[in-house]
Amino acid sequence: MEFPSKILENAVKSISTLPGIGKKTALRLALHLIYDQNGKAELLSQSLIDLKSKINFCSSCHTISDEYLCHICTSQSRNKKVICVVESVRDLLAIEDTGQFSGMYHVLGGVISPLDGIGPEELNIDSLISRIQLGYVEELIMALSPTIEGDTTIFYITRKLNQPDLRISTIARGVSFGGDLEYADEITLGRSILSRVPYAGND
């Protein structure tokens, strides 16, 4: 596509570097902003600058936070004996949205993946070990991807901790609730049969 303006072309290029946004969508967004009368572009531009310059990370769990410690780490009502280990802030927010977990978190920032050049030192593993060495934590819930990289990361952390008293669990995986068996992928279905749970209906 030939653009009538270099400025428009630059904007479309920048917008289409965002994940999931192609050239056509970028052009639509750019034209929307050009003709917008409510100062959207200025607001958006300022909030993007703030995003990079003002945002902090919690010094304990490494989630995004405006303060030195995040509101989860400073909360008095949360169970400090359980830490849920996640890859990213998105995963943390997804678990928070369920309302089913009232413990603490630890954001690793990824999983060990030698092919992508991500070793243990690129992740927030040392700070996790320091947190556990304080002695308050009784359980670690590993909510990582069920991939070789995720499993490797769990294995590495467990070996490095070397604390037999610490309970380490992973989140349950299987066919999703409400999911039809015929549409479940083979690995999920196969594993959910191998790791079947006793029927609790007779209790």
Place this chain on the structure above:
Amino acid sequence: MEFPSKILENAVKSISTLPGIGKKTALRLALHLIYDQNGKAELLSQSLIDLKSKINFCSSCHTISDEYLCHICTSQSRNKKVICVVESVRDLLAIEDTGQFSGMYHVLGGVISPLDGIGPEELNIDSLISRIQLGYVEELIMALSPTIEGDTTIFYITRKLNQPDLRISTIARGVSFGGDLEYADEITLGRSILSRVPYAGND
């Protein structure tokens, strides 16, 4: 969703004001920008500011342009006797992409729509009439929406021009090439039968 940071929340709010982008996508984009190391957020922010502060509109056809006149209006190789009237810059770019039109354009900036408070004076109609009164133009192609508003706009322009020598045409509408009849909407199919064209295969 409860956000761990006010700055993140503001960014998500600004991003989700864009058309077609919801809260979840906005969060994904904001987190992507936070963890990006290539200065994407700064580039994007600057290009949005440029978009609002530096962009110009061609003083003849009203498309987006960096100069006083756009590259189409100043081109020597285009047919200045035909003007294609479009609603928006997006429509202009879509027609340009086909490579089938080598005339001039005129961007109205919308169509007459009293319900939305858009009267003829909100649109670039006067400047279109001035262009035609110069006497060079022989044909006007109306590439507007086939709606009551679009038809009203064509009617208004035609009456206001009052030039019997000027040819006025609309783009052909009908079942799209490669489109199955059974999936065409009723209005399109109905109108395409009423405005059937003679079979040219015997020529």
